[in-house]
Amino acid sequence: MSGSPQLRPLGQALGTEALGVDLSRLDDATFAWIEGAFAEHPVLVFRDQKLGAAELAAFGRRFGGVDLDVARDGSPTEPATFE
Numbered sequence: 001m002s003g004s005p006q007l008r009p010l011g012q013a014l015g016t017e018a019l020g021v022d023l024s025r026l027d028d029a030t031f032a033w034i035e036g037a038f039a040e041h042p043v044l045v046f047r048d049q050k051l052g053a054a055e056l057a058a059f060g061r062r063f064g065g066v067d068l069d070v071a072r073d074g075s076p077t078e079p080a081t082f083e
Contacts, residue, residue, distance in 0.1 A: 005033050007041065015043030023049045023059055031062055 005020040018037060021030060023046055038044055051059070 005030060005037075007037055010045065015045055016041040017045045017047065021046055023051055024055055026059065026062075035063075 003020050005018060008017045008019055010017055016037070018034065021034065026034075034044070
């Protein structure tokens with residue numbers, strides 16, 4: 001990451017753009033910043049990222065697994081994994 005990341009509102013209901021973040025070169029400090037930004041702004045936009053399927057899945061894994069309690073048919077489910 002070059003420089004400090006910043007947030008820019010995209011309107012009252014459109015979310016927030018994260019500026020100065022390269023998701024393909026994500027260090028722990030920048031990811032911690034993203035987690036904090038996401039806690040404050042549930043819709044974050046990262047423009048002009050060059051990520052393949054593997055890189056996108058790796059980014060998602062950093063947030064942890066998806067925990068679903070019950071399937072649509074009512075049966076118990078296992079946490080989802082990203083591969």
